[in-house]
Amino acid sequence: MNEQHPTLWRSGLLPAAILILCVTHFDSVAYGQVGWTDQQLDQWVFQQYGNASTARVRLKDLLKLYMENVDQICSLSDAQKQKLQLAGQGDVERFFRKYTEVKTKFQTIRNDQQKVNQVFQDIRPLQAKLTTGLFDRDSLLQKCLVNTINRKQFLQYLKVDKDRQRFHHEARIGVIISLLDQAAPVTAEQRRELSELLRRETKPLGKSSQYDHYAMMYQAAKIDDGKFQQILDDIQWLIFKQQLSQMRGMEQWLKKNGILSDDDDSEILLPDEQVVAE
Amino acid sequence: MIQKWHFGRGENGLMIRKIRPLQRATAVCASSLLAVSLTLVITQPCDAFPVDFVLTAPGNARPAKPEIKEAKEAPVDARKADDPEPAAGNKKPVKRGVIRQKAAVVAVGAAEAAAEVGVVLGNVFDGLFGRGNRGGKAVVAKPNAKALQNFEAQYGRHFDQVVKTELHFIRTICEPTRQQYEAMATDGKLLRIKTIRKFALQQQNGNRGIQSKNSNTRTLIAEGLLLSAKRHLSADQAAIYERELVARKEAAQKVAILVTAGKLDRRLILDMSQRAQITTVLNENWNPSWGAPQMLMRGGQFLPDIPDLKITPILTDTQKKVLKTTTQQHNVFWGFNVGRNQGIVLRDEEWDEESKDEASHKAEATNKVADADKPGDDNAVKAVDTKQAEAAPEGLK
Numbered sequence: 311m312n313e314q315h316p317t318l319w320r321s322g323l324l325p326a327a328i329l330i331l332c333v334t335h336f337d338s339v340a341y342g343q344v345g346w347t348d349q350q351l352d353q354w355v356f357q358q359y360g361n362a363s364t365a366r367v368r369l370k371d372l373l374k375l376y377m378e379n380v381d382q383i384c385s386l387s388d389a390q391k392q393k394l395q396l397a398g399q400g401d402v403e404r405f406f407r408k409y410t411e412v413k414t415k416f417q418t419i420r421n422d423q424q425k426v427n428q429v430f431q432d433i434r435p436l437q438a439k440l441t442t443g444l445f446d447r448d449s450l451l452q453k454c455l456v457n458t459i460n461r462k463q464f465l466q467y468l469k470v471d472k473d474r475q476r477f478h479h480e481a482r483i484g485v486i487i488s489l490l491d492q493a494a495p496v497t498a499e500q501r502r503e504l505s506e507l508l509r510r511e512t513k514p515l516g517k518s519s520q521y522d523h524y525a526m527m528y529q530a531a532k533i534d535d536g537k538f539q540q541i542l543d544d545i546q547w548l549i550f551k552q553q554l555s556q557m558r559g560m561e562q563w564l565k566k567n568g569i570l571s572d573d574d575d576s577e578i579l580l581p582d583e584q585v586v587a588e
Numbered sequence: 589m590i591q592k593w594h595f596g597r598g599e600n601g602l603m604i605r606k607i608r609p610l611q612r613a614t615a616v617c618a619s620s621l622l623a624v625s626l627t628l629v630i631t632q633p634c635d636a637f638p639v640d641f642v643l644t645a646p647g648n649a650r651p652a653k654p655e656i657k658e659a660k661e662a663p664v665d666a667r668k669a670d671d672p673e674p675a676a677g678n679k680k681p682v683k684r685g686v687i688r689q690k691a692a693v694v695a696v697g698a699a700e701a702a703a704e705v706g707v708v709l710g711n712v713f714d715g716l717f718g719r720g721n722r723g724g725k726a727v728v729a730k731p732n733a734k735a736l737q738n739f740e741a742q743y744g745r746h747f748d749q750v751v752k753t754e755l756h757f758i759r760t761i762c763e764p765t766r767q768q769y770e771a772m773a774t775d776g777k778l779l780r781i782k783t784i785r786k787f788a789l790q791q792q793n794g795n796r797g798i799q800s801k802n803s804n805t806r807t808l809i810a811e812g813l814l815l816s817a818k819r820h821l822s823a824d825q826a827a828i829y830e831r832e833l834v835a836r837k838e839a840a841q842k843v844a845i846l847v848t849a850g851k852l853d854r855r856l857i858l859d860m861s862q863r864a865q866i867t868t869v870l871n872e873n874w875n876p877s878w879g880a881p882q883m884l885m886r887g888g889q890f891l892p893d894i895p896d897l898k899i900t901p902i903l904t905d906t907q908k909k910v911l912k913t914t915t916q917q918h919n920v921f922w923g924f925n926v927g928r929n930q931g932i933v934l935r936d937e938e939w940d941e942e943s944k945d946e947a948s949h950k951a952e953a954t955n956k957v958a959d960a961d962k963p964g965d966d967n968a969v970k971a972v973d974t975k976q977a978e979a980a981p982e983g984l985k
Contacts, residue, residue, distance in 0.1 A: 371910050378906060379857045443854070473860055474853065481850045484843030485884045491836060492806055492881050495757040498835040518854055523884070545756050545934065552932055 345421040348413065355409060355436050362409065366402070369444060373398040376445050380455065383470050384463035397454035401444045409436055438567050442519045475514035482515070482526040483508045489523075494549040496542070503541045507533070521569045527557040528564060731789040739788035745933065747784050750806050751776040752934045754813055759937060761832055762817065762825040766939050773937075775816035779809050803880060810836075844879030845870045851891055852899070855914055856907040865902045873898055 352361040359365035377395060380386060386394070412432045419425035445451045459467065487504050490496060496504065512529040515522060531554040539547050564570040731739070755776050759769055783805055810833055817826040849867045852858065858866065878892030891914055900908055 368910075368913055371906065371913075375857045375906050375910060378904065379859070382859060470860065474863075477846075477853070477863060478850050481843065481846035484839075484846055488840050488843045488884060489881060491840065492804075494753045495806070495810075495832075495836065497757075497761060497832055498839070501835075501839055543760060545753065549753070549932060 346416075346426055347420075348417070351413060351416050351433075354430075354433050355412070356440065357437060359440070362406070365440070366406070369402045369405070372443075373402065373445070373451075376451070380467065383467050384459050386459070386463075390458050393458050394451060394454055397450040398445060400450045404450070405436070405439060405444055412436065434567065438519065438569075442517045442569075446517050478518065478522075479509075479512070479514040482522050483512070485523050486526055486530060490546070490550050490553070493553070494546040496546060500541055500546075504538075507537055507541065511537070517569070519567075519569050521564070521567065524557065524560060525564060525569050527553065528560060528570065530554060531557045731785060731792050735792045736785065736788045739791060740784060743787070744784065747780050747805060747809075749932070749934055750809050751780045752936070754806065754810055756934075756937060757832075758813065758817065758829055762821055762828050764821055764825060768820050768825075769937065771820040772813065772816045775820075776809070776813060779812040779816075782812070783808050807837075841874060841876075841879060844884060845874060847884050848878065848892060848894070852911075855891075856903065856910055858907075862902050866899060869898050869902070870894070 349361070356362060356365040359368050373395070376398065377391065380394065381391065384390075412429065415432065416426070416429050419429065455467070456464070483505055486508060487496070487501055490504075491501070508526075508530060511533045512526065515525050519525075535551070538550060542550060561570065755769070755773055758764065758772065764772065786808070787805065814826070814830060814833060817829045821829075845867060848870055849863060852866055853863055856862075873895070875892070878894070896911070899911070903911065
């Protein structure tokens, strides 16, 4: 037997076979055929937070921040604080319940690359939720807030909220013009006129995300072309029009990713106003 | 007893002999390491991920390989690595990437000559331990012809557009004569070549050792054209352009400050007074590298490296706690920016023959444009390309 192996070795067959086996084995490991780990899922879902436990801590901190802010504006009573705190915790729990559902699904198909791709459809809303914030207009906390605070507190809250929205809106308008400036420079006067037009014709976004720019461009794309043409020259308009037309086709994508929603135009209403609106 | 075999050199050359379990384990580990290295080098570049993931998850984490445990050991970097936003540029390499690079270098070293291994490893050490050079290749001072050609083919048209739109802007506001304009257009062509060389070199060097403030192609070209304007236009005309450039810069900074303050507000839920204070602090301490256009548009998760000391006095304790967990830009390089005007090809400026001798030419929007997507405009695109190729020096052709 000892005499056979050196022959195999010298012929190169044995080393080649060993190498192929090793490469095949490690290649399959490297390409994920063995399966994705829970940690990997956590990284996809929680992104900057890394994992579920860190995310939970951070979300609690955010809830605390939110509560402090509302308290500062509305001078909440203890009962109101308690109620809002519970609603906020409910939002956190609701998020983690959805995460657990996705995780369970993921664990059953983690060895199948194609199905893992499909799970990403479920992961994306979770990512979007974390990015846009758990305590947005759709949250239990916001809904509870409207029903918990009195009219005077609500008006104070609304004033601060609108001011914040105006601030962000101004920044988003600036970004649109700044990016147009990069593609086709505009004069200071054109910049001013464009700002006025966009301020007049667009609304602050109900939700905030890292894709705010797209949502604003989508709104700008709905403005009558003639209004832009009055401000821009032919070359500037040609370039800007191309940017706008790209956005017109993105409505579904924006909605699917939670960047736009059908009720973006609606304002926060008090319960009695909601009844009237209905 | 179970016999364990090992390849060794006997009296008749290579043969198998019995070895101890410890030796066997060592041999298995060594061969495994070699195999892993070879696998990574042969089959998988450092950033190769399933394409469909990358395409279908805009702005979201992309899947990494399941067996890469090292990512957990460097949580901050690994988290950043999962965000595709800065993918266009250079980012601080994650530990996972470094490990793969090391493995790749080891494998190459095993396969290639010892001298080359020395060079590669030397560069890796340079990259890892100093000189701001990351990634395992030496920073070169001159782009090679092939890299330049590739860069020109990929981005040349965009640079062309930046120069043309800037010249058009000058024509609109400064109203130069045709002779003045053509003299500036010639300078613009040279500027275009110079800027392309600069960015090709940066790309060849893996975008290392550069600042985001140098990544804006329009700013560089506009600064060059301002010098040209001072040379070819009257003092008044050049002053008009200079004023507009200052206004543009101020507007861009104002927007970047608003966006940055907005990002902080979203994370920290600032009150009105805090927002105003932070805007003032940012205004007073602004660093141009914090306002890369790509960061305004896509960098929602990233904050510039604002010194905490400037901001923390304004914040509450809870806000300070949350700020500590916020991802900052660090060394993320967003790639060079050519503006969002892809798919459009601009022709050269056209001049009205009757008015060409007039000292002051009222700029008309006579530019005809061709959309690259339209079928009938292929000739216009080709004409522009041919013109570019003719204008380019030997190195760019």
